[in-house]
Amino acid sequence: MSWRLWLPFLLFFGFAGLAAYQLSQPKDDTIKSTMVGKELPYFTLPPASLERPGVDSRYFYEGEPKLLNIWASWCLPCIAEAAQLEQLKDEGVEIVGVAIRDEPTDVMRFLTQHGNPYTRIGRDDLSEVQLAIGSSGVPETFVIDGKGVITYQHVGDIRHEHVPMLLEELRKAGR
Amino acid sequence: MRDLLALLAIVLAVPLAAQGSAPPAPYAYRQLDDPDQEAVARELMHTLRCIRCQSQSIADSDAPMAGDMRHQVRIRIAAGEEPEAVRRWLMARYGDYVSYEPVMSATTWPLFAIPPILALLAGLIVWRRLRRRA
Amino acid sequence: MIAELGLAALWLAAALAVLQLVGGALALRGGTESELAALTRPAAVLQGGLVALSFAMLLWVFAITDLSVKLVAMNSHSAKPLIFKLSGAWGNHEGSMLLWVTVMALAGALIAGIERRLPERTMQATLAAQGFVALGFYAFLLLSSNPFERLPQPAAEGLGLNPLLQDIGLAFHPPTLYIGYVGLSVAFSFAVGALITREVTPAFARAMRPWILGAWVFLTLGLVAGSYWAYYELGWGGYWFWDPVENAALMPWLAATALLHSAGVLASRDALRVWTIMLGVVAFSMSMLGTFLVRSGVLTSVHAFAVDPERGSFILLLLTLYIGGALLLFALRAGAISEGERFSVASREGALVVNNVMLSAILAVVLLGTLYPLLTEAFDVRVSVGPPYFNPVGAIFAFPMLAVMAVGPLLRWRRDSWGRISKELALVAAMLLAGIVLFAVLGEIALLPLLGLAFAVALAVASFLPLKGRRLKRVPIATWGMITAHFGIAVMLFGMASEGAFSQERLAALEEGGTTSVGPWAVRLEAVEPVAGPNWTALAGRLTVRHRDGDPQAIAPQSRNFWAPPQQTTESVLVTRWNGQLYAVMGGSSTDGRWQVRLWWKPFVTLIWYGGLLIALGGVLALVGRVRSDLKHRYISRRITERREERETA
Numbered sequence: 022m023s024w025r026l027w028l029p030f031l032l033f034f035g036f037a038g039l040a041a042y043q044l045s046q047p048k049d050d051t052i053k054s055t056m057v058g059k060e061l062p063y064f065t066l067p068p069a070s071l072e073r074p075g076v077d078s079r080y081f082y083e084g085e086p087k088l089l090n091i092w093a094s095w096c097l098p099c100i101a102e103a104a105q106l107e108q109l110k111d112e113g114v115e116i117v118g119v120a121i122r123d124e125p126t127d128v129m130r131f132l133t134q135h136g137n138p139y140t141r142i143g144r145d146d147l148s149e150v151q152l153a154i155g156s157s158g159v160p161e162t163f164v165i166d167g168k169g170v171i172t173y174q175h176v177g178d179i180r181h182e183h184v185p186m187l188l189e190e191l192r193k194a195g196r
Numbered sequence: 197m198r199d200l201l202a203l204l205a206i207v208l209a210v211p212l213a214a215q216g217s218a219p220p221a222p223y224a225y226r227q228l229d230d231p232d233q234e235a236v237a238r239e240l241m242h243t244l245r246c247i248r249c250q251s252q253s254i255a256d257s258d259a260p261m262a263g264d265m266r267h268q269v270r271i272r273i274a275a276g277e278e279p280e281a282v283r284r285w286l287m288a289r290y291g292d293y294v295s296y297e298p299v300m301s302a303t304t305w306p307l308f309a310i311p312p313i314l315a316l317l318a319g320l321i322v323w324r325r326l327r328r329r330a
Numbered sequence: 331m332i333a334e335l336g337l338a339a340l341w342l343a344a345a346l347a348v349l350q351l352v353g354g355a356l357a358l359r360g361g362t363e364s365e366l367a368a369l370t371r372p373a374a375v376l377q378g379g380l381v382a383l384s385f386a387m388l389l390w391v392f393a394i395t396d397l398s399v400k401l402v403a404m405n406s407h408s409a410k411p412l413i414f415k416l417s418g419a420w421g422n423h424e425g426s427m428l429l430w431v432t433v434m435a436l437a438g439a440l441i442a443g444i445e446r447r448l449p450e451r452t453m454q455a456t457l458a459a460q461g462f463v464a465l466g467f468y469a470f471l472l473l474s475s476n477p478f479e480r481l482p483q484p485a486a487e488g489l490g491l492n493p494l495l496q497d498i499g500l501a502f503h504p505p506t507l508y509i510g511y512v513g514l515s516v517a518f519s520f521a522v523g524a525l526i527t528r529e530v531t532p533a534f535a536r537a538m539r540p541w542i543l544g545a546w547v548f549l550t551l552g553l554v555a556g557s558y559w560a561y562y563e564l565g566w567g568g569y570w571f572w573d574p575v576e577n578a579a580l581m582p583w584l585a586a587t588a589l590l591h592s593a594g595v596l597a598s599r600d601a602l603r604v605w606t607i608m609l610g611v612v613a614f615s616m617s618m619l620g621t622f623l624v625r626s627g628v629l630t631s632v633h634a635f636a637v638d639p640e641r642g643s644f645i646l647l648l649l650t651l652y653i654g655g656a657l658l659l660f661a662l663r664a665g666a667i668s669e670g671e672r673f674s675v676a677s678r679e680g681a682l683v684v685n686n687v688m689l690s691a692i693l694a695v696v697l698l699g700t701l702y703p704l705l706t707e708a709f710d711v712r713v714s715v716g717p718p719y720f721n722p723v724g725a726i727f728a729f730p731m732l733a734v735m736a737v738g739p740l741l742r743w744r745r746d747s748w749g750r751i752s753k754e755l756a757l758v759a760a761m762l763l764a765g766i767v768l769f770a771v772l773g774e775i776a777l778l779p780l781l782g783l784a785f786a787v788a789l790a791v792a793s794f795l796p797l798k799g800r801r802l803k804r805v806p807i808a809t810w811g812m813i814t815a816h817f818g819i820a821v822m823l824f825g826m827a828s829e830g831a832f833s834q835e836r837l838a839a840l841e842e843g844g845t846t847s848v849g850p851w852a853v854r855l856e857a858v859e860p861v862a863g864p865n866w867t868a869l870a871g872r873l874t875v876r877h878r879d880g881d882p883q884a885i886a887p888q889s890r891n892f893w894a895p896p897q898q899t900t901e902s903v904l905v906t907r908w909n910g911q912l913y914a915v916m917g918g919s920s921t922d923g924r925w926q927v928r929l930w931w932k933p934f935v936t937l938i939w940y941g942g943l944l945i946a947l948g949g950v951l952a953l954v955g956r957v958r959s960d961l962k963h964r965y966i967s968r969r970i971t972e973r974r975e976e977r978e979t980a
Binding site: 026029033034036039041044 | 611615626627628642643646650653657658660664665704705712
């Protein structure tokens with residue numbers, strides 16, 4: 022009889038330990054894509070601006086590793102990461118943009134104001150590509166190797182300190 | 197009930213108007229013409245979690261991304277996909293998180309194992325308790 | 331000045347809680363004759379007064395929008411209507427914690443003031459426990475969540491209150507729920523007191539029962555109000571989402587319901603002693619656990635109040651101290667409490683044991699499903715547990731419980747035979763079968779709603795069977811309470827099952843003048859017009875709705891834009907008929923100049939909340955009945971003593 026009386030106490034301490042551990046962990050609310058390590062799903066997107074062509078998933082199957090940047094003109098953090106994208110472009114990285122729920126005029130205005138680091142920009146009005154690659158927000162940046170496989174996902178805007186890390190991920194993907 | 201939750205919504209909520217200039221996806225707020233298919237889609241949507249809003253099903257949310265997910269669900273159901281196939285498609289992208297209906301796996305088995313144990317335990321307690329006559 | 335007065339009152343109250351704890355503890359050691367023991371009761375009463383004063387001061391600074399107080403500046407706005415300024419006082423972390431301790435201190439003052447049935451030693455232990463628990467929450471408020479903190483510079487304008495909360499139903503929902511949550515602290519202190527003195531008797535259960543009943547009534551009302559608020563305010567027609575925040579409110583209710591019934595067994599039959607004590611500890615533990623889950627932010631979906639991990643750690647510390655401490659005490663002491671009287675299967679106690687075990691199993695399932703994501707996140711896997719899990723798994727335990735609930739009240743205490751109530755059993759079983767067949771023929775209904783409808787019908791009839799063969803005037807009020815509450819469960823179940831089985835949805839894009847239909851309703855969008863409110867602007871859709879051949883009715887659901895803080899909400903309109911509700915929501919515009927209109931026809935959905943109100947009313951009746959008979963007993967025993975004294979003096 023007596024050991025059973027300890028059960029509630031033990032269960033509670035299991036919970037308290039778990040809760041204490043979770044409190045000590047930095048809260049990570051991001052939902053990671055489970056497509057990392059898998060092949061990019063097939064898609065084609067029409068151009069989102071007059072200056073750049075649209076995007077076709079086959080484009081990622083040849084050449085160097087590339088960045089796939091999910092962004093939108095209405096998204097504030099996207100303005101914040103514009104400088105870092107520019108920096109990556111200057112390092113010779115090819116960046117392909119996917120504009121989520123956006124109008125060409127807004128896209129044009131954004132690119133004039135904040136610079137255009139993209140070689141291609143696809144227009145994803147229904148978040149189809151976003152859903153297909155498991156992206157849960159804007160902005161997000163995916164590293165795609167030269168064979169069309171997603172190797173890395175960066176959630177949120179790219180800060181200054183993330184640039185070397187992304188370059189490293191691109192280098193790894195290139196091997 | 198959701199008051200506490202709603203409170204934080206202030207902190208997190210990007211004003212809805214700022215989430216995109218494009219209109220909602222065609223089937224975000226439109227039902228399928230076939231009522232049977234719509235019923236299937238609706239049941240499925242109630243069990244899928246809105247990725248952006250964190251604690252609502254996509255059937256209960258005004259977030260644009262929930263609308264886009266509803267669109268995906270409806271067109272896939274309309275195209276004749278099985279609801280479980282649609283669920284698997286989303287789970288392949290977002291993991292177990294996207295489904296409110298846990299699917300038995302290495303990580304979720306206790307959710308399915310514990311209730312039967314509880315039922316057995318409940319039966320045992322009642323049986324033992326009552327067998328001892330007054 | 332006013333804010334400082336509130337703060338000073340809070341510090342004083344904390345000091346009195348220390349006195350209460352020390353006085354109670356000394357009384358236990360040195361016997362109840364000690365001088366400090368005489369201070370515990372006044373300390374508890376005075377403490378209640380001080381905290382009430384402190385809370386009144388908080389209301390005051392919100393009422394006058396004193397922007398030099400940080401909490402007001404963060405959560406209020408001068409342009410808000412007065413009622414929402416006041417409700418803003420508890421619509422935030424610090425204010426709601428002050429409300430929490432206010433309820434706790436008032437409950438403590440109330441037991442100190444009027445509870446006279448407990449043995450004095452147990453009473454002292456109970457008050458000491460109550461003071462101890464209160465002390466932790468005072469410390470939490472004063473050290474890490476001071477609601478009266480001043481800003482170095484008064485703010486020019488407040489930041490406002492979440493528009494979703496600017497709603498009359500919600501203004502009163504948290505206080506109701508809190509009275510319930512924290513009211514359970516009384517049962518907790520009683521249980522701890524009894525564990526300390528090892529006096530678990532029927533008299534103890536009789537003393538505890540009204541407090542459980544009171545807290546339970548408020549919990550019930552809080553849940554009903556919260557669910558109705560979610561239903562009409564969130565704009566998608568759902569009334570229960572199995573969200574962690576909702577589960578946090580449901581779990582104390584489940585525990586309190588079980589406690590209520592086991593305390594009944596203990597009071598009438600001196601059985602289930604250990605079990606009742608356990609539930610007394612668990613019920614309030616669930617309240618505290620809920621507070622932790624809601625405020626610490628450990629569960630993903632509950633981003634709520636405490637973005638500050640320090641607060642989460644503080645509450646966890648309190649949890650460990652109180653829940654851990656009480657369970658430790660339980661483990662050490664419960665073995666010394668004997669199990670009490672025995673009884674047979676076919677008896678009232680037998681049925682109540684089944685009810686208790688099933689309620690506890692449901693509680694365990696809800697707890698498991700709510701905490702499971704927390705467990706997997708420790709391994710970096712994120713899962714979701716939602717309605718498709720809780721509904722069927724909960725039903726496995728709920729339906730057997732409902733079956734027992736139907737027949738249990740017909741059984742006699744201690745020992746009875748199934749044969750004696752065979753007629754009633756047959757009637758209930760027949761109703762159930764007939765219900766299943768009838769509703770199955772009626773239409774294609776999923777299993778759970780089908781069972782729900784059939785059980786609801788059988789249960790509604792069964793709940794009145796205990797009246798059979800009795801003179802209605804002689805039936806005690808408490809029995810009427812039980813009948814009302816059980817009937818309320820049937821009514822609520824019918825509402826939920828009907829909503830699940832028969833609801834119809836219509837999402838339409840209408841141009842002005844366009845028409846659509848949902849269920850038996852024809853709907854026409856007449857026009858869309860802008861409307862201006864005190865702190866919002868809205869687009870209102872003027873709809874004409876018509877039920878079959880009835881008269882057309884004009885309604886105007888709105889899509890509102892608040893500007894302090896900026897947020898969009900939907901103001902749905904409900905058209906209530908005796909047999910259901912039409913739920914209309916105005917959405918946005920689409921590019922082609924048409925408007926999104928969302929409509930639902932939900933047959934008998936209102937029964938969910940009417941049922942809830944009946945359950946609460948049952949609780950009130952039971953409470954009145956218990957208190958009245960207690961007063962009568964007290965009066966009689968006083969008369970007997972007086973007579974005896976008269977005779978002795980004569």
